[in-house]
């Protein structure tokens with residue numbers, strides 16, 4: 301325990317203000333991730349998949 305660790309549950313969801321369960325996105329440590337509750341996390345993941353699908357379909 302070093303006190304520097306940030307837990308999602310100590311934050312509120314950026315979308316709806318409920319208690320967060322996880323940070324998203326977590327793909328790049330240089331990009332600050334935002335805390336999301338379970339519902340909004342699912343939605344954020346879904347949007348990411350849709351965006352990636354659209355990018356691939358444009359090729």
Ligand SMILES: [Zn+2]
Nearest residue numbers: 313316337340
């Ligand atoms: Zn939320």
